Amino acid sequence: xxxxxxxxxxxxxxxxxxxxxxxxxxxxxxxxxxxxxxxxxxxxxxxxxxxxxxxxxxxxxxxxxxxxxxxxxxxxxxxxxxxxxxxxxxxxxxxxxxxxxxxxxxxxxxxxxxxxxxxxxxxxxxxxxxxxxxxxxxxxxxxxxxxxxxxxxxxxxxxxxxxxxxxxxxxxxxxxxxxxxxxxxxxxxxxxxxxxxxxxxxxxxxxxxxxxxxxxxxxxxxxxxxxxxxxxxxxxxxxxxxxxxxxxxxxxxxxxxxxxxxxxxxxxxxxxxxxxxxxxxxxxxxxxxxxxxxxxxxxxxxxxxxxxxxxxxxxxxxxxxxxxxxxxxxxxxxxxxxxxxxxxxxxxxxxxxxxxxxxxxxxxxxxxxxxxxxxxxxxxxxxxxxxxxxxxxxxxxxxxxxxxxxxxxxxxxxxxxxxxxxxxxxxxxxxxxxx
Numbered sequence: 001x002x003x004x005x006x007x008x009x010x011x012x013x014x015x016x017x018x019x020x021x022x023x024x025x026x027x028x029x030x031x032x033x034x035x036x037x038x039x040x041x042x043x044x045x046x047x048x049x050x051x052x053x054x055x056x057x058x059x060x061x062x063x064x065x066x067x068x069x070x071x072x073x074x075x076x077x078x079x080x081x082x083x084x085x086x087x088x089x090x091x092x093x094x095x096x097x098x099x100x101x102x103x104x105x106x107x108x109x110x111x112x113x114x115x116x117x118x119x120x121x122x123x124x125x126x127x128x129x130x131x132x133x134x135x136x137x138x139x140x141x142x143x144x145x146x147x148x149x150x151x152x153x154x155x156x157x158x159x160x161x162x163x164x165x166x167x168x169x170x171x172x173x174x175x176x177x178x179x180x181x182x183x184x185x186x187x188x189x190x191x192x193x194x195x196x197x198x199x200x201x202x203x204x205x206x207x208x209x210x211x212x213x214x215x216x217x218x219x220x221x222x223x224x225x226x227x228x229x230x231x232x233x234x235x236x237x238x239x240x241x242x243x244x245x246x247x248x249x250x251x252x253x254x255x256x257x258x259x260x261x262x263x264x265x266x267x268x269x270x271x272x273x274x275x276x277x278x279x280x281x282x283x284x285x286x287x288x289x290x291x292x293x294x295x296x297x298x299x300x301x302x303x304x305x306x307x308x309x310x311x312x313x314x315x316x317x318x319x320x321x322x323x324x325x326x327x328x329x330x331x332x333x334x335x336x337x338x339x340x341x342x343x344x345x346x347x348x349x350x351x352x353x354x355x356x357x358x359x360x361x362x363x364x365x366x367x368x369x370x371x372x373x374x375x376x377x378x379x380x381x382x383x384x385x386x387x388x389x390x391x392x393x394x395x396x397x398x399x400x401x402x403x404x405x406x407x408x409x410x411x412x413x414x415x416x417x418x419x420x421x422x423x424x425x426x427x428x429x430x431x432x433x434x435x
Contacts, residue, residue: 007035007055008411010404012369016085016361023081025072032067037358041401046336046355068340068347068354075158075353080183082357083141083156087184089364090143096188098142098317099180099207100153100324101173101197103161106338106352108133114345115162123329135161136352137169139176140327142320145363147372148391149261153323154360155331156180158353174201181206190306192321198275198303203282208306210317213243219273219286219303235281236274243301246271247288250298255312257289259319265292268311275303283307287314327359330394335359359394366397375400 009017017034024030039055040046052064087097105121109132121131140153157179159172167175173193181189181204189207195214202209213219221237240246250269257266266289273286287302289311304314331337337355342348366372372392379396380386 007031007038008408009034009038010369010401010408013038013365013401013404016365016368019085020078020081023073023078029067029071029073032063032071033073036064036067036354037361038405040336040355040358041362041398042405043336046339048340048342048351050336050339065342065347068342068350069344070346075350075357076179079156079158079353079357080179082154082360083180083183086141086143086154086156086360086364087187089368090145094187096190097180097184098151098320099139099177099189099191100142100321101137101139101176101191101193102321102324102328103135103137103169103196104328105131106134106136106332107131110343113343114348115160116348117163134348134352135169137161137172137176138324138328138356139173139180140324140360142323145367147367150391151261151320151323152363153327154363155324155327155353155356156360158356160349168199170197170199171201173197174204177202177207177209178204190317192318194321198278200278200280200282203279203305208304210302210304210306210314210321212318213275213286213301213303215243215301217275217277217303218242219246219271219275222272222274222283223281236276240271240273240286243286243288244297246286246301247290247297250288252290253311254292257312257315257319259316260322266290266315267292268315270311270314272307273303279303279305285309285314287311289315326394331356331359334394334398335362362397362401363394366392366400369404370397370400 017037021030024033035055035057036051039051042054043050048064048068049061052058052061057064105119105123107121108116116132116134118130118132119135121129124131137159138155139157140155142151142153145152157176159176161169161172177189177191190210191202191207192210195212198211219240221240224234224237226233252267252269255266255268256263269288271286273284274281275284282305284303284305285307287304288298289300290296290298300315302314302318335355335358337352340351342351375392375396376389380389
C-alpha cells in the first residue's frame, strides 16, 4: 500500500481527511480512501479505475475495486463522521441542525447490477420519466456559508431503496433522521422534505418534520378537551379541509420571509391542526403563503410538526429543502456520483455515498481554506461572459481543489530526483507513485 508521504496534498485538505481516519478499521484502508478521494476530484470520470489512475495508483486498480466491494468500512459511520466534521467547522455552538431529505435516481445499465430496477426518474429530460437504475434517499445537512447568500446542502447519510415490499422511502428517511438526532443529542434537529416525504414514521420526538401539504390532504383541528359526557372522546377537532378550503377562510397577515437567500414580502396564515391521514394524532401546524399580488387562493401550503414556530419560520425552514436539489445535480454532473460501473451489492451501496461525501468534504474545504472573491475574479478573467456571476458553484469549488492538489503534487517533486511525471489535461500521474 502507498505510504502517506507519497500522497502530496494541501495541508488543509489532509487535515480534513485525517479527521475521518477513526471511521476505518485499518490505516491502510484510510490511506486508500484518501487516495481515491483525491482521484475523484482529479479524474474526468467518476469510475473506480478513473479515480485510481488520477490518484497515481493506476497499477493498483484491483485494490481500488476491492475498497468498494470488500474492504471493511461502513458508509453510515463515515457519513456520521463527515456530519460531525461539518458541524464542527461550519455551524455555531449549540445551534439547531436543519436536514433536507430527498430521493434521487441514478441510471444504470446491465442485468446484474445490484438493486437496479425500473423506476420513476423525475430529473429525466423530456417526457420519458421511467428508467432503469438505483433509487437513493439522501439526507443532507443544510448550512449557511459566508460566500453563498443561499443555504448549501452537504449530503451525509444515504439509503438505497430496494423496491416494493421493503422499507419505504419515508421509513428510510426516518431512520437517517434518528441517526442524526442520536449523533447530536445536544442540538435540536429539524427535518424537511417535499410532498413525497410524509407519514407516521416521521412523527418522532427526537426531531421535527416540515413538508409540503398535498392538495388533496385533509386537515382538522387539534384534539378538543374532554367534555365530561359519556362515550368515547373525540380524537380530532372540527374539519379544516384541504389547502383550498383553508385559504378561503384564512386571516391573512402581511409578513417578511427570507427564502432562497432573499427577503420578500408575503402574506401568511397558520392554524394548529392534525393531519390524521399521515401523522395520526401528532399535533402540527398548517401554514399557507401567498404573494401580495398573487391571483391564486394560495401559493404554498406547508405542514410542520414544530408547533412552536411562527409562519415565517416555517416558510423559511421549508425553503431550506431546495438546496438538496442542486446538490444532487452537482453530484451527478460535477463530482461524478453514479459514474462508477460497479455491480456487486456492497460496491453499489458504497460508490454513490463515497462520491457525495467527497463532495461535502470539498465544500467544507472551500469554505475554510479559499478566498471566494479571488476565485470569482479569476473565473471572470477566464470566462468574461460570466458578468453576473456573484457566488461560487460546485464546479468552481472542484476546480479550486483540483488546482490545489495539482500544485501540491508539483511542489512535492525535488529538483533532479529523476522521477518522470506525465502531465495530462486533468491530472498528474507518476510511474514511481504507481509502483
